[in-house]
Amino acid sequence: MNPSHASEPAALPARHYLNAPATGFMSWANTRDHKRVGVMFLVGTTISFAIGGFFALLIRLELLTPGPTVMDAMTYNRIFTLHGVVMIFLFMIPAIPSGFGNFVLPLMIGAKDVAFPKINLLSFYLYLVGAAIAIYGMINGGTDTGWTFYTPYSTTTATKVVPVLLGAFVLGFSSILTGLNFIVTTHTMRAPGIGWNRMPLFVWSIYATSVIQILATPVLGMSLLLVAIENAFGWGIFDPARGGDPVLFQHFFWFYSHPAVYIMILPAMAVISEVVCAFSRKNIFGYKAVAYSSLGIAFVGFFTWGHHLFTSGQSAVDAGIFGVLSMFVGIFTAIKVFNWTATMYKGSISFKTPFAYFVGFLFFLVFGGMTGVALATLSLDVHWHDTYFVVAHFHFIMVGATLMAFLAALHYWLPKITGRMYSEGWGLVAAVMVVLGFNFTFIPQFLLGNEGMPRRYFSYPEKFWALNVASTAGASVLGFGLFIVLVYMLVALRWGPLAGSNPWNSRGFEWATQSPPAPENFETTPVYTGGPHEYDEDAVQQPALPAAEPKHV
Amino acid sequence: MNEILRRMLWLPEQASEHARQVDGLHYFVIITTMVAAFGVFATAIYFFVRYRRRTDEDVTPQVHPRAIHEVLFIGVPLALFLVWFAIGFPQYVRLSLPPPDAQDVFVQGKKWMWKFAYPGGPNAVDTLRVPANRPVRLLITSRDVIHSFYVPALRLKMDALPGRYTQTWFTADKPGRYEIFCAEYCGLGHSSMLGELVVMPEQEFDDWVAAQRRNVLAAAQDGGPSGERVLPSSNVVEEGRRVAAEQGCLKCHSVDGTRHIGPTWVDLYLRQQRLKGGKNVTADEAYLTKSMMDPAADVADGYQNVMPTYQGKMSPPEVAAIVEYIKSLRTPAVRSGPTEGPAYESIPRK
Amino acid sequence: MSETIQSPLAHHFESLEKQAHAARLGMWLFLATEVLLFAALFAGYSVYRYLYTETFVAASRDLHTWVGLVNTIVLITSSFTVAWGLDHAARGRGDRTRLLFGVSILFALVFLAFKYYEYSEHFHEGQLPGRFFTYEGLGPGPGGPIFYSLYYLITGLHGIHVVIGMTVLAVVGWKAGRGRYTAEYHVPVELAGLYWHLVDLIWIFVFPLIYLA
Secondary structure, three states: OOOOOOOOOOOOOOOOOOOOOOOOHHHHHOOOOHHHHHHHHHHHHHHHHHHHHHHHHHHHHHOOOOOOOOOOHHHHHHHHHHHHHHHHHHHHOOHHHHHHHHHHHHHHOOOOOOOOHHHHHHHHHHHHHHHHHHHHHHHOOOOOOOOOOOOOHHHHOOOOHHHHHHHHHHHHHHHHHHHHHHHHHHHHOOOOOOOHHHOOHHHHHHHHHHHHHHHHHHHHHHHHHHHHHHHHHOOOOOOHHHOOOHHHHHHHHHHHHHHHHHHHHHHHHHHHHHHHHHHHOOOOOOHHHHHHHHHHHHHHHHHOHHHHOOOOOOOHHHHHHHHHHHHHHHHHHHHHHHHHHHHOOOOOEOOOHHHHHHHHHHHHHHHHHHHHHHHOOHHHHHHHOOEHHHHHHHHHHHHHHHHHHHHHHHHHHHHHHHOEOOOHHHHHHHHHHHHHHHHHHHHHHHHHHHHOOEOOOOOOOHHHHHHHHHHHHHHHHHHHHHHHHHHHHHHHHHHOOEOOOOOOOOOOHHHOOOOOOOOOOOOOOOOOOOOOOOOOOOOOOOOOOOOOOOOOO | OHHHHHHHOOOOOOOEHHHHHHHHHHHHHHHHHHHHHHHHHHHHHHHHHHOEOOOOOOOOOOOOOOHHHHHHHHHHHHHHHHHHHHHHHHHHHHHOOOOOOOEEEEEEEEOOEEEEEOOOOOEEEOEEEEEOOOOEEEEEEEOOOOEEEEEHHHOEEEEEOEOOOEEEEEOEOOOEEEEEEEOOOOOOOHHHOOEEEEEEOHHHHHHHHHHHHHHHHHHHHOOOOOOOOOOOOOOHHHHHHHHHHHOOHHHOOOOOOOOOOOOOOOOOOOOEEEEOOOOEEEOOHHHHHHHHHOOOOOOEOOOOOOOOOOOOOOOHHHHHHHHHHHHHOOOOOOOOOOOOOOOOOOOOOO | OOOOOOOOOOOOOOOHHHHHHHHHHHHHHHHHHHHHHHHHHHHHHHHHHHHOHHHHHHHHHHOOHHHHHHHHHHHHHHHHHHHHHHHHHHOOOHHHHHHHHHHHHHHHHHHHHHHHHHHHHHHHHOOOOHHHOOOOOOOOOOHHHHHHHHHHHHHHHHHHHHHHHHHHHHHHHHHHHOOOOOOOOOHHHHHHHHHHHHHHHHHHHHHHHHHOO
């Protein structure tokens, strides 16, 4: 915790992005600084996570008994729909890329900002507008279609599905603009010395995420718009009573939403590549393997959507093709997992909170990822489809992997973003609660799926009771652990000890600036002579720090 | 061994050979998953212990993979996943190839019940009876939104799509009663769209079908000139109860006072029913009949307008029988409303 | 013409050249997203064309092909005038750019006028989308309503993009006329041109797909 290479600073740097070029509401509302945009996204997505998490606790509360517990069926159906919509569109997709990506990516490539700072700000406003429209729908009763909006239920329901769909449509554009910005930034704004094969692995994975964002999101936007039009005006192409094909919607929807799950996991993998190197004080084991596997996931991920339709009556040939391709997409994750683990070999490992989340991430990614491949094994999916097995699988990845990575990123980069450090003791306590609580919440759900409990069930036969109680108990521990994180993080923001420019002694490129960074990141364009995370004898921090530390007033 | 693993993994009974084979693959897949996950996790923990940080200035060697490493990292999982596929795909294909001598059953999902029909009769609601050891092909469709016909004990599932028929098949070999669930979200009653698969020994099944067809035939022969069904039983209330169960009324209306998707039938007759929009109406025979024929007209306050119409689906004697049944559902000890005093009308003054 | 112009170089770019390159790359990526937006609709059209072949073929024939052809020529010509305007911008003649962009906008208005004419014909005949469809000339069956649902969705979405394109051309053309761009840096004119060419290109796919049976 106490870096031995420099004493703790007496004060924050005089000038940093939080107090320059100006302070006050308007300076934030009109900012062109990627760091401020990143912070705003982090705040927005964290609030959304709290809302979605609140819905999750309500779900688990309702499922505590086989019959009605605290609400009626219609309310429950709306709550699980909103849980999905809020968590996926308002948290999982934007949190790491638009939050941490925005903050850290330009720093990592020696750039002063992203390629299009005004479009960056626009993407944040689109996030707010999309969220507002969706929340308006929620407040007016919400919808009960599930976040998957399957037709013809969604095109014929009288619930407030149209605002929720339109909110998601607008959020899609926020996502597209962020992705567009990152791709152009990565291509055109790397400082001298950062070739493609010397970029931090975080940048590689965010780049792959951005490619998916710009290619897949428009198709989702169109599909949701079609459902909204059909629901509102009664003309469309999915109503079977008028010759439409309801399964066509499923194809359109999953063409986006399957790559979307890679939008949700690739940024998490981006973070983990950074964390494992920094806390093992070690270069990554197979740089090219990890870098190119991100592109592999993005590419192959586009061809596997049919594995969500194995029981929809499609032909066995189609199912077989999608099944085989799904096997391939799992390989890229396996490559990363093995390379990350091998990175620890002969490292110098420090078990700080970010690393604790990495270890949890590793187990959950392997188990969750392999249950995903298991689900793609056709005959098994016939039993598991639309049961709690699927719910457990995707929560293992989305919560067990992505959320853990988000928390790792939060703890790793808090010192860079705020100049302050959190309490390591509480960090480890909360990490243990989160990991244990998570296990107790979702492992029973795998078993419930095996038993045959379908998804989205308000009431259930008594034989499913015990496992549901166990799951709710775990959820309470998980929720409480996350609440503890919130508390000590807020405390750290105000009263945390000053961290200095590089408390982790990390050789990641973003650490070669003051904490918090200056508004323009670098006064002069830095030059890089080595790769990121090189900790051997001859390596030095990249880029080379200026001769004297900036004066602290 | 199969039984131990099946119980450890909370899998339901295996009511067919297909279920047993799928479970075999399941055990293989889950065991290798757990081995892999724990293996990676244990390796990480071991590396953490062995390579703990000594000082913050530690220097570490640059370690790069040799080609063989990445070949193994790719090759081993790929081989494993392809083996899973090679076992699972033929099992899946088999589900789409029913044998030509399979007995057909038509399945129709609708909010929120399952209707079954055998070619040549009879029909059933929510209970599917099949013979053991004979292949049965299900031709599945939906009346409204997408549902999904799911029998965990058979490891069988197929979506019910509106406007189209999907098919699947099975050969159950263990007589017993197994749950049927709806596995595609379909609205308010999604989790109460439960059914029961009754696997009967072959002879019993044949006898049952024959008896059912005789009843139907007898009823048809006794029918009036217009061909309407005449209720064979002389107890109208009992008939009403039977028809109500058959027509699926009891999916939404309870007979024990529980509030469900529709108002309970207990003490319904002659109750002051508050309607959406504030009007009050007495639930007399006319109201009850109208509710069956045109349910959207007078929706009860606090309930959703989701009741389908039964116009043309029941003969007048059947409708009357249901009304009689509802009339019979009283709890004499329970007062349905506050005591009312006598009502005075003011005397018109000239 | 124009006095000293403030350098358009933004603070976070090293050079004007890099900035221009980034802007172009960004625009191409954005165009890719637009293509995918339409691709979803084209995919839907293809599926239903396969399912209801005869009705779709008959409905295509029913459309006024000559109007579609005229509209195609109008749009292609407007793309030509936009390219010509860009050429002038590259030579520093922003006033000519404004003129030519104005001409392109007029062509776009002609396009929209023809579409208006077509739509009113359709409304008159009862060729409306989905449940509003009352036209009898295509026989019973769902093919007609579905064809027209897709017709309005595709041409409607395209029409919206024509309007957006016109707005972009108007803003950029006006700025060019005010001397905001130079021969060295006229990237916004390029980007406007790229967007307009995409709008034209999409129509070039729509026309054979929908009009030519």
